[in-house]
Amino acid sequence: MASSSSLSPPKVPKELYFINREKVLNSLRQHLTETSRPLHGFVLLQGGEEQTRYCTDHLELFRQESYFAYLFGVREPGFYGAIVSSFCFFVIAAKYVYIYCLVGENKAIILLSGDYNEKYMVNMVYYTDEIVGVLQGHYKEPGKPLLFLLHGLNTDSNNFSKPAQFEGMEKFETELNTLHPILSECRVFKSDHELALIQFANDISSEAHVEERFKAIELDNPMQTQSVYISRVLPSFLSACAVLHYGHAAAPNDRTFEDGDMALLDMGAEYQFYGSDITCSFPVNGKFTSDQSLIYNAVLKAHNAVINAMKPGVCWVDMHKLAEKIILESLKKGGVMVGNVDEMMAARLGAVFMPHGLGHFLGIDTHDPGGYPKVITVEPGCYFIDALLVPAMENESTSKFFNHELVTANGSKNMTSVPREISDIEAIMAGAPWPSNKTAPSNS
Secondary structure: OOOOOOOOOOOOOOHHHHHHHHHHHHHHHHHHHHOOOOOOOEEEEEOOOOOEOOOOOOEOOOOOOHHHHHHHOOOOOOOEEEEEOOOOEEEEEOOOOEEEEEOOOOOOOOOOOOHHHHHHOOOEEEOHHHHHHHHHHOOOOOOOOEEEEOOOEEOOOOEEOOOOOOOOHHHOEEEOOOHHHHHHHHOOOOOHHHHHHHHHHHHHHHHHHHHHHHOHHHOOOHHHHHHHHHHHHOOOOOOOOOOOOOOEOOEOOOOOOOOOOEEEEEEOOEEOOEEOOEEEEEEOOOOOOHHHHHHHHHHHHHHHHHHHHOOOOOOHHHHHHHHHHHHHHHHHHOOOEOOOHHHHHHOOOHHHHOOOOOOOEOOOOOOOOOOOOOOEOOOOOEOOOHHHHHHHHHOOOOHHHEOOOOOOOOOOEOOOOOOOOHHHHHHHHOOOOOOOOOOOOOOO
16 A cells, blocks of 8 residues: 555635634624624634643744634734624734735735735735734724623633734723634534535545554554554645544553554644544454454444434434444344333443444644534444443342343453445455545544
């Protein structure tokens, strides 16, 4: 197999971010109208800043703050961006230059040459110390100008987004409660331009997963497989890779593969801010044992059932329960569990083997914020975890469902894969090409 991808990255149209800004602007106007509030004020965001490694001068790899990337597409650090709710224009400000552009029309007039003009559709340049005067000059209402700032909780990290700050903010009124939920919900519904970027990120990530699996028999540990993955995707775009479930923070991928092990690689690449998330499980020696096949196929069957059942109007909680039930049915068929599956579900034994959500939103962030997504991952899993299994096996009401001679708790295995079918995985690891003549549905 080739060491780099043959896929051609799609061109990123400038109107992608214009569409995103228009979506946010329209949603804000609707919200202000419905709540009987005046249609004036600025939406102001601050982009990400360069960070050094603790007290040193070593610069860490910079990646733009996600909400700012969604609205402006700016890749450099040290910028601000503003949208005016009544006039529809945006402002971008850098540490050393302040860039401004009217976008009320579909196409901006470029008056200045230079990199920023081409990248971000700008037609005026200001220094950052003029930010107060520029904003005040475009505010036509009495009193202090109103700034809608981004401030809200990320429920995955439990951290709050950072409201914009700059010298002279005391000259403005600030509002912290309106913007975050509106902007988060706007990020849910992807445009065709966004979907194209997400699709490419997933396509090239799938290539990389097949590559590292093809070479896995020759490798000794997850760190080496991660290196194969990175070498596959880096020539085209930023790779955001992680090999989870091994090691710890100081040595995250230091476990040595042994014959008979199952490897779990949770890795995805990113293109123009938009990401992918693919989790693969496979035997490092290229052949599944009967026990590995049992658990792997239980997860695969749950995954495919959810994919087939998903459609508009279906409740996501019901999809989660469907995955749990199919995994329990497979475990019963394999002799791991005994008894009535409906009674197991009522006793919440599904959560013992799948102690996480079925999937998550996907977009600019791996765990994208918002409500009801157009792009979502389907990632069932089956785990054997001491802290969950032992209490359930010792509990008087749930102990009866376990075949105590077969159930063990020697670690965890999360088994979803691209490609998924056991025959395909074993064939690829023996040197067969991919894709084969038959392909399974792709995993988000």
